[in-house]
Structures are given as structure tokens and as C-alpha cells.
Amino acid sequence: MKFINLLKKELSELINKQMLISLVFILAIFLLMGNVMKSATNEIVSDAANPKINICDMDNTDFTNEMLSYFRSNGTEISSITVTGDDYAEAFRKQKDIKSFVIIPQGFSEAVLSGKKPEILSVGKLRSLSAFSSMTGGTDGTVSLLNGYVSLKLAEQQGISKEDLGTIEAPLTVKEHTVVADKSAEVSLSFISGKMLMQNMLLPMVVLILIMMTSQSLIASISNEKIDKTLETLLSAPVSRGSVITAKMLAAAIAALLNAGVMMIGFSSYTKGMMGSMTSDITSALPADTVDNAKESVSSMLSSGDAMRQLGLTLGAADYLLIGVQLFITIMICLAISIILGALVNDSKSAQTMLLPIMMMVMIPWIVTLLADVNSLPTAAKLIIWAIPFTHTFTAMPNLMFGNYAEFWGGLIYQIIFFAVVMFFALKLFKSDKILTISLNLGQKSRFKKSRKTNED
């Protein structure tokens, strides 16, 4: 009953109006970002579905006219661009909706017909630095159409059929296989790794924010009680110190779970917007005359779900349970460290600084696991990274997927031992005099040292 009273108080401090507002705000941001991503991918899809090319035909011969009408007859929309001299910027000023265009200069047809290598000019406008805008803005599609048509004409001149030309251009039929652990599937390695990267960004981001928020709330909870001296009042009341600290930890864990839940919903809506139906839409939207090779490679994307399953890259219920257990241990480690850090605080300024050690412990493994495979690092670097308990949380999912069970279980056992040791010291600290007397005031210490030095001088 007294414990429930303590827990209710801790929860009401953590889960308050401000927190709920910030949760709604976070959710709204993710939904908004999801929608932005969706509209950006929709633009790519619609560009693929309705091929539109911008051409400035300065040659204007029968050959070029025949070429453009051939494109039109295959469903490609062509808009004609006017360019004066070499003032390309003017073209963009006049036609605001275009992102790029291709100039067919004078003498193009003549060069083609005389068997020479003609020149074309590709002009693109850098509109922003966002990844998606440059994905849809280029002239690659136009250039490849022109290339294809000119190859066809050159082949005709040499008496080579369309089919033979296809064989000459792509003489090899590449069947890509990807192997993961002891399983293999017929799928492109680059596609699988791209898809995995997108998927694996979700969990570490949630873990990162979860650890930060949990630590911050527990450090603040303990340090505020120390600074306001409410901790002294609380500890002199007829409740055990164990129940005071357990209530604080449990409340921080509940608040963390609430945060995690909201973030998971937000993140999944964001990634759905990003990945969504992009691949399937692009495939179905591809025009009929798209080069067969490209079509084949895109259609292989469709079977990616099956391929991922075949490669064991999708997690089963047991795997999710193990990741859940690891997340729980991670939160517990974070809470235990936060108790010690919270106890060291004696003013609100140092409360902010105390978050730094935890931030470092999370950011380092997060960045390392994002950029490199920890298991393949040099031994010394690997041991240092492994010593940071949160590393094993970031490597849990890949370890399970790639069948590195020894690393997974080793990491989990290490985390449990780490938690037990830190928790032992945290409880010892909380149950001793030190919870009221210990403090780490770096500023004061340095001032003290400075004044001593001045006196000595």
C-alpha cells in the first residue's frame, strides 16, 4: 500500500501534461514526416509511371523528328524546351516545373547517320540537397532513351536485328544469389542490404531515444529530490529505502515503455511512408517499352519478402521475445547507472552534465554498429566496444538474423552480469549515508584547486 503510494507519486511526476503533450508532438512529427516521405516516394512512382522527358531539339531534322514521334508513340510525354545561346538558367526561369532537360545540338543527326559518335547536352538544376529531389530530377531516363534509339538505328545500318542488339548490349544473363549464414536465395545482395539498412534503423533509434529519456527522467527524479531536500523527508518517513528506489525505477520503466510504444507507432508510420508500396508501385508503373533488363531487376524486388524469409532475415516470435528480454535488461542497466549518476548531483546544472556518460555509452556503439560490423573489428577495438553494455543491444537483431547465437547469448549474459554489478553498487549507495553526502561538483573542485594554486604562488 505504501509502495503503491510511492509509485503513484513517481508516476504522476513523470507522466504529466508536459510529457503527454511532448508525446503527441513526437507522434505528430513522425506522422508528418511519414506523409512527407510518402509524397516524395509518390513523386518517384508517378515519374516512373508517366515518363516525361524535356528536350530542346536544336537539330530539328527528319531523323530527330522521327525519333521524338517514336518516343511519343510509346507513351512518353515530351515537352519541348527553348534555350537561347548557352543561358540554361533562363530555360528554368521560363518553365518553372522542369527539373532537367536534354539538348540535341545541331549536327546530331548527321553524326548518327555518318556513323560518328554524336554529342548531346544534359542540363539539370540543383534545387535542394534532399536525397529524394535528386533521385527524380536527373536526365538519366532521357539519355538512356536516346542511347537506345541511336543504338537501334546504328544496328539497323549494320544490318543487326533488334534481338541481336539486345544480346550484344547485355550478353550475360546474371542470376544473383545472396547467402546469409548457411542459407541462400536468388536475390540481389545490394537490394537485400539496402532493405536491411532501412529496417535496422528503426530499433536502434528507438533504443537510443528510450535510453536517453529513461536516464534523464531517473537522474532528474533523484537529483531534484536531493536538491529540494524532499529526499531527506522521504527517507526519514517509515518506508524502506528499497521501496523508495524500486518505486522510482518502476515508474521510470513504465514511462519509458509508454515513450517506446509511441515512438514505435511513429517510426513505423514514418518507415511505412518511406518504403510503403514504393517497389511494387514502381514495377507496375513501368512503361511497356522499358528495357527488359531493368524490368527483370525490378521484378526481382517483388519476391524480396520471400527471399528475406528464405535467408532467415525475418525474425520469428522467439527472436522478438529474445530482443524484448535484451531491451528489458538494457533499460534496467540504464536505470541502475542513472541511480548512481543521480546520487552524484547536488545542483541542477550538474544534473544536465550527468547525462553525458550515458550519452557517450549509447552514441559510441550506435555509430560504430551503424558504420561497421563489430564482430569483424580488430580484437582490441572489438573488446572495447563489447565492454560497453549497450553495444549488445544494438547488435542483438543482426546477431539473431545472421545466426551469431554465441555472440547474442554472450552479449546478453554480459549485460545481465553488468546490470547485477551496477545495481549492487547503486543499492549500496542508496542505502548508505552517501546518498545524502556524496556529490560530484567539478566546477567547485576546480575553483578550489585554482585558489590553492594562487595561495601557493
Add this chain to the structure above:
Amino acid sequence: MANVLEVKELSKQYSKVLAVDKISFDIGEGEIFALIGPNGAGKTTTIRMISTLLTPTSGDAIVAGHSILKAPEKVREAITYLPDEAGAYKQMTGIKYLRFMAGLFTTDIDKLNAYVERAKNICGLGDRLNDKIGSYSRGMIRKLLLARAVMTQPKLAILDEPTSGLDVLNAIEIRKMIKKLAEEEGMSFLLSSHNMLEIEFVSDRIGIISKGHLMVKGRADELKQRYDAPNLEQVFERVVNENEVH
């Protein structure tokens, strides 16, 4: 008069500093005992040891028959402690704070309601109790905390600088309240203060502490007579100066 508190040669050593050195005193039922001394003399350390917040290096204190070493949980049931410059949970309303604190002393809902009702009457904050503590003035917070400290009718209320930061009228009100609770309800108080006028008015007996030693103890008039001083302030000055010389 039975003793509510018996302090027996209580000492506290922080790594290199002996903060409290074999202090002994007692407080009877309904008695108000004031511990006075300069800053860093060991008042708060002594108070914290009796409140079971700090563990003594040696010695013991018996509160309502229970040892602070052997039965700290029993001691905590018999005392309440109000730290110097203590705050309260700013997000809570005054009434919620009282209910929360009462809930730490009892699980019986009738008792809890009685404690809260008593605190409401004592603090005199009226409807402001429904406002968040964050909106209270310093004086209002102190009144709320004092009401909290006495609402459970503890055998011993330990108040560190009970009127610090309060204006004259509020301070007078609180002194009167302490005296009334001791006289009418038999509650015992252990106070610490820097205000000699307050000590002289409110306390039955005084202990002057300096550099961790309890130098003298007795009634205010006894001490004034012994040191041939017109007021307690001069007694205090002489006692502390004597200790500096030694």
C-alpha cells in the same frame, strides 16, 4: 517525565573530519530542546543521525524506546523530520502532498483522512491547498511542511531551522504553534536555529554545539546566569569563543 530521546555519546566521522564528537543529551515528553551553534558545528549531522538518515560512527540514540542503530524503521514511525530549506513536490497540489506524506505513515484510510484534516487546520492555507505547490510563496511552503511534520502527532518532531526565510509575523505564528503543540498535546521537539530570540522564546532547554562538541546545555535563564550574560546571544558568543581558544 519520560524521555522521548536519549542521545548517548553520538559521533560521526566523515573521511577526515570528526563532525560530531560524543554528543549526549536527552529530551523529555512535551519538551522543546534547541540545538544551537555556528555554521558547520555539527547540528545538522546530529539531527540527521537521530532521523536515521546518517549512520553514527559510534554511540547511539534511543527514540521512544527504539535504537537508531537496531530499529531505525521503528524510530521513523515515531519521528518526523523537517530539513532546513526543504522544498516540496512542485507539481503536486498542497492537499495531494499532505495525502501522499500521510500515506507513508499509515495505510488506514480513516487515520490518513484525520492526519490530512489536522494538517489542513494547522497550516491555515485554506483553498490554496488545491493549488500547485509551485505557485506557493516560501512562507506558504514552510507552513505546509510544518503542518506535514506535526500532522501525525509524532513523539518527536525534528525541525531544522523551522522559521528560516519567513517574515516576522509568520515566524511568530510558527513559534506559537510549536509551543502550543508541546504544551497541549505533549509533543516533543528537537529544533535547530540561528535565531537566539526565537530559541529563548520557544525552547525549554538549549544545547550549544561547537566544532562537534556539545559545550553546554541547560535552560536559557540558567545559562545566562552561569555566563553572567544579559541575553542568550552573549552566552552563545562566549561559549563559542572559549571553544575557539581551547
